Amino acid sequence: MDRSRRALLKFGGALAGTALTVLGGLAVRTGKTRSPPRLRPPGAGSEDRLLARCVRCSQCIQACPTTVLKSAANDGPLGLGVPLFVPRDQPCDLCAGKSAMMCIEACPTDALQPLASRRDVRIGIAVVNTDTCLPYVGVSCRACWHACPFPREAIVIDGQGHPVIDRDACVGCGLCEYACLTPDPSIRVVPLSER
């Protein structure tokens, strides 16, 4: 009696553990996508890749020479401590003048993957709002073009003076969004997952 009861308990425990694992895993899988799309540091790749590899150690955040990177806290428990940045507050200057991008150098788990060149950075894509962008409404302006680290490649000024984004060349650093003159930026970087 006692032996069979113990066996039953063990079986029940194993079943409960398996159920907890599977249900917990599925809950985590759906739960982690709840957070709004964020702009992540260079080399992060897709959001899924970053969330799977980041150990939330803050080393990239601390290494950022311009303190652009922040520790996420509003993205729920699973996104806590994952690095992000908000270009309108502070854009990523891709560590201009530095020998390498410091966040990538600092990452201990390759969650931020080493890149051959700064042109390989893919944080997001700049999108122009043609309703408010000054050249589109008739005012001459090249603020984004001047701010862009790859002018004439990522941002091209077309025949009518409008800024046009080259989706293959834009790295998503957000310098244009930071520089935009309209109070509500008329050029915004959207994360790659939103493209």
Add this chain to the structure above:
Amino acid sequence: MVATGRRRLLPFKFWTWAHRAVAAGFFLVLLVSAYRNTAWLPGTPTATRLLGWGPFVDPLAVLEVSVASRTVSTSLVLGAAIPILLAIGLGRVFCGWLCPLGLLLEINEMLRRTVLRRVSRDRTTGAAWAIPSSTKLWVLLIVLGISTIGAIPLFTALSPINLVVLGAFSVTENAAQSLGMRVPSHMGAFAQPALAAIAGAILGTIVVVEWAVPRVFCRAICPAGALFGLLGRFSLLRVRVAPGGRRISCRHCTTNCPMGIDVMTDHVLVGHQAVDDPDCTRCGVCTDVCRGGLLKLGFRNSPDEPEPLQSALQKPPA
């Protein structure tokens, strides 16, 4: 803490205060280097460097990242090499000597005992230790399972060890800024209440629960500690039990062990050569409070290693 007026080899509880001081120092240097010079000790206990050396990554974090990302990279595994070697050689030494959560919970336990001593003489209530320490092995398995299915390093993401440090970063940053000091902003001012809510909920629960079930987290729940315990199964550094000596069964080792190991019954009285317990953090508290002078920290197979005890007190193997 408990005994007074006894003879000690050292003028004060050396190991007791040494392991607390080292853990406090580790925590403080993490904070200072985050805001003064990140070359010293950047990051958190999950992953750090020391003066440009490293990285040193928590072995559980490496395991979780490997299953979550479905890749095993050499650089990732190399990051855990030193912590793994330390655990193999020194057991759960991280838990006693470095872990900031361990320190916090040890202080919490001191507080609990001070308060409860006024209420009752019972310091370690028997039922309180009812959750077996092997529970954390199941937690480890489940956490790795959820990490695999959910494609996220689950314990690493929610780690209360990490949260102690992230929370402290946030408090330090706010305090420094309100004092008018120029410190880099890492936490992002917009995010403070959310961080406080998550960290407060997880850490608060552990602290409150440990008033009912003392030291349950480190002893029976923490999957990182479970992994260190598995790695350190045959570690070199151990608390030795000297043969001979006076076995007066004062049980101070047992009542004072921060990990709730019954040193007296499970190791000393059965004639073990050392306190070979996977949960032993080598903190040395038992060596400080031992009234018979039996317990000493020492290395396995060193020339001064005593022979296994063969005494009348030795119980026949169960």
